[in-house]
Amino acid sequence: MSIDHRLAPEHEELRRTVEAFAHDVIAPKIGEFYENHEFPYEIIREMGRMGLFGLPFPEEYGGMGGDYLALGIVLEELARVDSSVAITLEAGVSLGAMPIFRFGTEEQKREWLPRMCSGEILGAFGLTEPECGSDAGGTRTTARLDQATNEWVINGTKCFITNSGTDITGLVTVTAVTGRKDDGRPLISSIIVPSGTPGFGVAAPYSKVGWNASDTRELSFSDCRVPAANLLGEEGRGYAQFLRILDEGRIAISALATGLAQGCVDESLAYAKTREAFGRPIGANQAIQFKLADMEMRAHMARVGWRDAASRLVHGEPFKNEAAIAKLYSSTVAVDNAREATQIHGGYGFMNEYPVARMWRDSKILEIGEGTSEVQRMLIARELGLSG
Known part of the structure; x- marks a missing residue:
C-alpha cells in the first residue's frame, strides 16, 4: 500500500x-x-x-x-x-x-x-499503581457497589498520574477491581471520579528528573464514593478500554518524541553554525556534520512512523502494531538525539539555561511512559506470531 x-x-x-x-x-x-x-x-x-x-x-x-x-x-x-x-x-x-x-x-x-x-x-487517567506498572492486570484498587446508596466505594492508590492535581483538574478516570470472574480473575472497570470528591486524596507533586513544568502526582482513595452512574462503559471492560486508549496514546507519545528529536536537531544546528572553535564554526567539522545528519535521519524516520500509524487509525484500519513500532522507535530516537545534542553543545549542554539540557532530562521517560520499550517489543513480537 x-x-x-x-x-x-x-x-x-x-x-x-x-x-x-x-x-x-x-x-x-x-x-x-x-x-x-x-x-x-x-x-x-x-x-x-x-x-x-x-x-x-x-x-x-x-x-x-x-x-x-x-x-x-x-x-x-x-x-x-x-x-x-x-x-x-x-x-x-x-x-x-x-x-x-x-x-x-x-x-x-x-x-x-x-x-x-x-x-x-x-482530565487524567488513573491506571498505574505502586505494585503494578506494566502489569495493569494486577490492579489492586477496588470499587464496591453499595446497593443501599447506589454508589461505588473506591479504595486504593494510583501513582505517576499526569494532570491529576492542577487547579483546573476536573476529573480522574480510575481503573478498579469491581468483582471476580468465574475463574477468579478480576473484573476491572473504569470509574469517573470528579476532583474534590470526599475520600479522593491528591499528594504533593513528585520531584522529577524531567517534565518539570507538568503535573504528576500520587492519588489515594479511601472509601471514596461516587454515583453508580459514574461507571465508564460496561462493568468489567476497563482493562480492554485502557488497552485501546494506550494503543492510540502511543501514537501521540510517538509524535511528542519525534518533536523532541527534531528540537534537538534545531538547537544543535543553530549552535553548530555560531559556536566557533579553532577559528571556525564547529559545524565545519565533519564529526559534527555526521552527528547532525544522523540526528536528522532519525527524526525524519520517526515522523514517518507516527504519521503512518495515525493515518491507519484515521482511516479505520488496524494500527496496533504500527503504533507500537512508532512508539518504540521514536522514543529511542529521542534519547539518542538528546544525548548527541548535549555532546555537540559540550559544557553548555550541561547547563539548564540551554534547551538541550531540558530535552536530555525529558527524553528518558519516553522509553517508559504509556508502555515501556520492553512492552512494545512484546507487542511487536506477538504480531509476528511469537508467543511466550
Whole structure:
C-alpha cells in the first residue's frame, strides 16, 4: 500500500500556527517554569483558547472536528520547544478526554467533554499503581457497589498520574477491581471520579528528573464514593478500554518524541553554525556534520512512523502494531538525539539555561511512559506470531 505523508493544506496551516505559538509564546517563558517546577497555567489557557484540547473531538461536544493526525502534528510542534507543555496536552486529550469520548454515555459526554475541549478543565487517567506498572492486570484498587446508596466505594492508590492535581483538574478516570470472574480473575472497570470528591486524596507533586513544568502526582482513595452512574462503559471492560486508549496514546507519545528529536536537531544546528572553535564554526567539522545528519535521519524516520500509524487509525484500519513500532522507535530516537545534542553543545549542554539540557532530562521517560520499550517489543513480537 502506498502511503502519502504529505500534509493536507489544513494540517499544514495548523502546523505553522502551532509552530509560531511554540516559538513566540512558549519558548521565551518555559525555562523559568521548568526550573521552578511550576505549572504554566497561562500557556495552557491560551492553548485552550486555540482549541488544541478539542482537536480530535466532534464539534457537537465542543471540539474542533479534527483527527488524530492533527493532534500528532500539534504535539510534535510543541515538543520541538518543550515537552512539559506537550505532555500536558497529550495526557489531557489522549488519557483524560478520549476515554469519555470512546466509552462514555451521552450524558457523560455532554457533562465533561465541552469543558475539557475548551481547556477549562483537565482530565487524567488513573491506571498505574505502586505494585503494578506494566502489569495493569494486577490492579489492586477496588470499587464496591453499595446497593443501599447506589454508589461505588473506591479504595486504593494510583501513582505517576499526569494532570491529576492542577487547579483546573476536573476529573480522574480510575481503573478498579469491581468483582471476580468465574475463574477468579478480576473484573476491572473504569470509574469517573470528579476532583474534590470526599475520600479522593491528591499528594504533593513528585520531584522529577524531567517534565518539570507538568503535573504528576500520587492519588489515594479511601472509601471514596461516587454515583453508580459514574461507571465508564460496561462493568468489567476497563482493562480492554485502557488497552485501546494506550494503543492510540502511543501514537501521540510517538509524535511528542519525534518533536523532541527534531528540537534537538534545531538547537544543535543553530549552535553548530555560531559556536566557533579553532577559528571556525564547529559545524565545519565533519564529526559534527555526521552527528547532525544522523540526528536528522532519525527524526525524519520517526515522523514517518507516527504519521503512518495515525493515518491507519484515521482511516479505520488496524494500527496496533504500527503504533507500537512508532512508539518504540521514536522514543529511542529521542534519547539518542538528546544525548548527541548535549555532546555537540559540550559544557553548555550541561547547563539548564540551554534547551538541550531540558530535552536530555525529558527524553528518558519516553522509553517508559504509556508502555515501556520492553512492552512494545512484546507487542511487536506477538504480531509476528511469537508467543511466550
